[in-house]
Amino acid sequence: MGQPTLILASASPRRRELIARLGVTPDAIAPADIDETPARGELPRDYAKRMAREKAEAAASPDGFVLAGDTVVAAGRRILPKAEDEATARQCLELLSGRRHRVLSAIALRAPDGAVRERLSETIVQFKRLSADEIDAYIASGEWDGKAGGYAIQGIAEGLISRIQGSHSGVVGLPLYETRALLKAAGFPIA
Ligand SMILES: Cc1cn([C@H]2C[C@H](O)[C@@H](COP(=O)(O)OP(=O)(O)OP(=O)(O)O)O2)c(=O)[nH]c1=O
Known part of the structure; x- marks a missing residue:
């Protein structure tokens, strides 16, 4: 039997870069198009795990491995949206200002026999209290676009984060x- 294939079921360029750091090159990139609406009352960690699992299951791969991930920013039991516009990003930053929040990063792997395994990474992130000018400057940067919770730790936002406890790669999208x-x-097979 030859080397098994791996499909990365993700549209995220960050996930592609991160998996490369493990010395793994996916054979194909196949983003999964699933409904990402949280269920009523669904807890952030359950939601992250369900999304990762559904993405892994949605990708067709008859005889290879499929890896998917999902990153969720949570303030208490509240799931923050993925910021697709300025107003949403601003609301997220106002909520995260001066407080600790959690980033749940779930991954799911479907094996060739169809079995799906999952793991969850949980990281606590502390933002400084943000001034109106800091929020305006961050909004102007555009770095919030498409990011869960309206920020990207891998950019200028890290200068506004006083502390993280957990996994930096998990916050970026693939623990x-x-x-x-x-x-x-x-x-x-992995080294
Ligand atoms: C909190 C945070 C999130 N993010 C990103 C990671 C994810 O790409 C995104 C959360 O959305 P996801 O739904 O996890 O992923 P995605 O839609 O970008 O890609 P796909 O589902 O196809 O795999 O937010 C950062 O890049 N940096 C951060 O600091």
């Missing part, structure tokens, strides 16, 4: 410790 462990546990 590398959990991803390596999951691939290994499923028998995918």
Whole structure:
């Protein structure tokens, strides 16, 4: 039997860059188009895991591995939206200003036999209290676009974050410790 194939079921360029750091090159990129609406009362960690699992299941791959991820920013039990416009990004930043929040990053791996395994990374992120000028400047940067919770730690937002406890790669979108462990546990060849 030859080397098994791996499909990365993601449209996120960050996930592609992050998996490369494990020395893994996906054979194909196949973003999954699923309904990303949280269920009523769904807890942030359950939602993140369900999204990652549904993305992994949606990708067609008869005889290979499929990896998917989902990153959710949560303030208490509240799931923050993915910011697609300025007003949403501003609301997120006002909510996150001066407080701690959690970033849940779930990954799911479908093995060739159809079994799906999941892992969850949980990181606590503390933002400084943001002034109106800081929020305006961040909005003007555009870096919030398409990001869960309206910020990207891998850009200028890190200058506004006093502390993180957990996984930096998890916040960016693919927790590398959990991803390596999951691939290994499923028998995918990885150094
Ligand atoms: C909090 C945070 C999120 N993000 C990004 C990671 C994810 O791309 C995005 C959350 O949306 P996701 O739904 O996890 O992913 P996606 O829609 O970008 O890609 P796909 O579902 O196809 O895999 O927010 C950052 O890049 N930096 C951050 O600091």
